[in-house]
Amino acid sequence: MTIVLTPYWSNGVQKLKVAPQPPPKPARGLTPPVLDESIHYRRCLAQLRSKDKGIEKYIYLSQLKDADANMFYKLCLNHMSEITPLIYTPTVGDACQQYSHIYRRPEGLYISIKDKGNVGKVLRNWPKIDDARISVVTDGSRILGLGDLGVNGMPISIGKLSLYIAGAGIRPSATIPICIDVGTDNKEFLEDPLYLGLRQPRIPQAEMHELMEEFMHEMSVVFPHLIIQFEDFSTDKAFAFLKAFRDKYPLFNDDIQGTGAVVLSGFLNAAKISSAASGRPLKDHKILFLGAGSAGVGVGMQLMSFFKLQGLSEQEARERIYLVDSQGLIFDSRGPMAEHKKFFSRKDYNGPPMKDLVDIIDYVKPTALLGLSTIKGAFNQPVIETMSALNPRPIIFPLSNPVRLSECEFHEAVEWSKGMVIFASGSPFPQQEFNGHTLYPGQGNNMYVFPGIGLGSILARVSSITDSMIEAASLGLANSLTEEEHSLDLVYPRIERIREISAGIALAVIREAQKNGVDRSIDLRKMSDAALLSFIKSKMWNP
Ligand SMILES: NC(=O)C1=CN([C@@H]2O[C@H](COP(=O)(O)OP(=O)(O)OC[C@H]3O[C@@H](n4cnc5c(N)ncnc54)[C@H](OP(=O)(O)O)[C@@H]3O)[C@@H](O)[C@H]2O)C=CC1
Ligand SMILES: CC(=O)C(=O)O
Numbered sequence: 001m002t003i004v005l006t007p008y009w010s011n012g013v014q015k016l017k018v019a020p021q022p023p024p025k026p027a028r029g030l031t032p033p034v035l036d037e038s039i040h041y042r043r044c045l046a047q048l049r050s051k052d053k054g055i056e057k058y059i060y061l062s063q064l065k066d067a068d069a070n071m072f073y074k075l076c077l078n079h080m081s082e083i084t085p086l087i088y089t090p091t092v093g094d095a096c097q098q099y100s101h102i103y104r105r106p107e108g109l110y111i112s113i114k115d116k117g118n119v120g121k122v123l124r125n126w127p128k129i130d131d132a133r134i135s136v137v138t139d140g141s142r143i144l145g146l147g148d149l150g151v152n153g154m155p156i157s158i159g160k161l162s163l164y165i166a167g168a169g170i171r172p173s174a175t176i177p178i179c180i181d182v183g184t185d186n187k188e189f190l191e192d193p194l195y196l197g198l199r200q201p202r203i204p205q206a207e208m209h210e211l212m213e214e215f216m217h218e219m220s221v222v223f224p225h226l227i228i229q230f231e232d233f234s235t236d237k238a239f240a241f242l243k244a245f246r247d248k249y250p251l252f253n254d255d256i257q258g259t260g261a262v263v264l265s266g267f268l269n270a271a272k273i274s275s276a277a278s279g280r281p282l283k284d285h286k287i288l289f290l291g292a293g294s295a296g297v298g299v300g301m302q303l304m305s306f307f308k309l310q311g312l313s314e315q316e317a318r319e320r321i322y323l324v325d326s327q328g329l330i331f332d333s334r335g336p337m338a339e340h341k342k343f344f345s346r347k348d349y350n351g352p353p354m355k356d357l358v359d360i361i362d363y364v365k366p367t368a369l370l371g372l373s374t375i376k377g378a379f380n381q382p383v384i385e386t387m388s389a390l391n392p393r394p395i396i397f398p399l400s401n402p403v404r405l406s407e408c409e410f411h412e413a414v415e416w417s418k419g420m421v422i423f424a425s426g427s428p429f430p431q432q433e434f435n436g437h438t439l440y441p442g443q444g445n446n447m448y449v450f451p452g453i454g455l456g457s458i459l460a461r462v463s464s465i466t467d468s469m470i471e472a473a474s475l476g477l478a479n480s481l482t483e484e485e486h487s488l489d490l491v492y493p494r495i496e497r498i499r500e501i502s503a504g505i506a507l508a509v510i511r512e513a514q515k516n517g518v519d520r521s522i523d524l525r526k527m528s529d530a531a532l533l534s535f536i537k538s539k540m541w542n543p
C-alpha cells in the first residue's frame with residue numbers, strides 16, 4: 001500500500017510518499033541485464049563524487065535516500081567522515097537556506113499555525129504511527145548560526161534524523177522530522193515567490209506557547225512511544241519550552257543539553273592534555289565563552305560538572321566560568337539582562353564595560369576559550385596569541401556552525417599557537433601538517449551524543465530525560481577514546497566508530513535512567529552491562 005499525504009501548503013497538488021519503502025522487485029526485463037548490488041554501490045559512490053559542489057552532493061544524496069534508502073545508509077555508514085558534512089553541517093546549512101529552491105519532494109511532517117485546534121488530526125496523517133520512536137522538532141527560528149529560516153529549517157530535522165539512523169541504528173520508519181511553521185521574520189524569504197512556508201511574520205509569543213502546548217499534548221497521545229528532540233529554536237523559546245515540557249514528556253533540547261554534553265566530554269580530555277603541559281591542577285581551569293545564547297549558557301551549565309567532578313562546590317564551579325555576549329563581559333552592574341544570562345553574570349567585576357576580547361582574556365586569564373557566538377573570525381591572531389602566551393597548550397573551541405561562521409579555522413589556530421592549540425570546532429576542518437607532525441582537529445558537535453541519548457531513551461522507554469542521563473552520555477563519550485586516539489591528542493573519538501560509541505552512550509543513559517527511576521522497560525534492569533550492551537547492539541537497524 002502506498003500512503004500519500006497532502007502537505008498543508010500544497011493545495012492538494014503534491015503527493016507525499018513518506019517512509020522509504022523497499023523497492024519492489026522489478027519484473028524480468030525491466031532492469032538492465034547486469035545490476036549487481038556491489039557494483040551499483042560503486043556506481044552510486046562515483047556519481048556522488050562526480051559532483052563538485054556540496055549542495056549538488058546533498059541533492060544527489062537526498063534523491064538517493066528516496067529511491068534506495070538502503071544504499072543511502074550503506075554509503076553513510078561506510079564513508080562517515082566524507083558524507084556527514086554533506087547531510088549535516090556545513091552543507092545542511094546551505095540546504096536550509098536554499099530549501100525552497102532545491103526542493104524536490106515532500107519529506108517529514110509540517111505543522112502550521114493554521115492547524116491550531118486540529119494538530120492531533122494532522123499528526124494522525126503520519127503513515128507510520130505505530131513505528132514512531134523519535135522526532136526532531138524545529139520551528140526554524142535559529143538554524144545553526146544562520147538565524148530565522150522559517151519552514152526552510154526542515155532539512156535540519158531531516159539531517160539530524162539521518163544521523164540517528166546511521167549513527168545509532170534507529171529504524172528509518174521510526175523517525176519523524178517535524179517543522180512547525182508559524183511564519184518567519186526573514187524578509188528575504190517573505191519576498192521570495194518560491195518560499196515554501198507561510199508568508200507572514202512569526203506569531204506572537206503567547207500564541208506560540210498555546211500552539212506548543214497543544215502540539216506536545218497531541219504528540220504524546222498520537223505517538224505514545226516517542227522521544228522528542230527540540231532543535232534550533234531561538235534561545236528564548238529553547239529555554240522556555242525545555243522548562244515547560246521536560247517533566248511532562250520524554251524530551252531534550254539538543255542545543256542546550258546535547259551541546260553541553262558533547263563539550264563537557266571534549267573538555268574533560270582537553271583539560272587533561274592542557275594540565276599535563278602546564279602543571280596546573282584540573283580544578284584551576286578557567287573557561288571563557290564568547291556567546292551567551294542557548295548553546296553558550298547550555299554548555300556553561302554542563303561544564304559546571306567538570307569542576308564539581310574535581311571537588312569544587314556549586315559556587316566555586318560557577319566562578320570558573322565567564323560569559324561574553326555582544327555587549328562584552330557579562331556582569332551584574334552592567335544593567336538589565338535576559339534571564340538565561342543571570343546565572344553566570346559576574347558579581348566580582350564592577351568596572352566599566354569590557355568589550356574587547358583581548359582585554360577580557362587579559363583580565364580573566366582563561367585556560368580555555370569557547371566560541372558559540374556565530375561571529376566568524378572573532379578568534380583572530382591577537383586573541384589566539386594572547387591565549388598562547390597564558391597557556392603552553394591553550395584550549396580553543398570555535399563551536400559555531402556552519403564552517404563559515406566558525407570563530408576561527410583550524411589552520412589559523414595551529415599557525416598562531418605555533419602548533420600548541422588543543423582544538424575542537426562545531427563543523428569539520430581538515431587535518432594540518434605542522435613541523436613534520438600531523439595535527440587533528442576535534443569536532444565538538446552534538447552529533448556525537450544525540451544518537452546515543454535517543455537510542456538509550458527509546459530502549460529504556462523513559463518517561464523523562466534527566467540531567468544526569470545527559471551527563472552520563474557525556475562521560476560515556478569522554479571515556480570512549482582508544483589508546484591510539486589518546487596518543488594523537490584527540491579529544492573526541494573518530495566519527496567512523498559512531499555505532500560503537502552510540503551503543504556505549506546508550507548503555508550509560510539506560511543505567512542512569514534506571515537509577516533515576518524514569519525507565520519503563522524494567523526487564524533491562526536485571527541485565528549485566530555486557531548483556532545490556534549486546535541487547536543494545538542487537539536492536540540497531542542495519543542497511
Ligand atoms: N557545536 C555544536 O554542537 C553546536 C553549535 N551551536 C552553534 O552555536 C551558535 C550560537 O547558537 P545559540 O546560542 O543558539 O545562538 P544565539 O543567537 O542565541 O547566541 C549567540 C550569542 O552570541 C552573542 N554574540 C553575537 N554577536 C557577538 C559579538 N560580536 N561578540 C560577542 N558575542 C556575540 C550573542 O549576544 P547577545 O546575547 O548580546 O545577542 C548571543 O549571546 C550557532 O552558530 C550554532 O550553530 C549550537 C548548538 C550546537
Ligand atoms: C550543531 C547544532 O545543533 C547547531 O549548530 O545548532
Ligand SMILES: [Mg+2]
Nearest residue numbers: 144231232255
Ligand atoms: Mg542545533
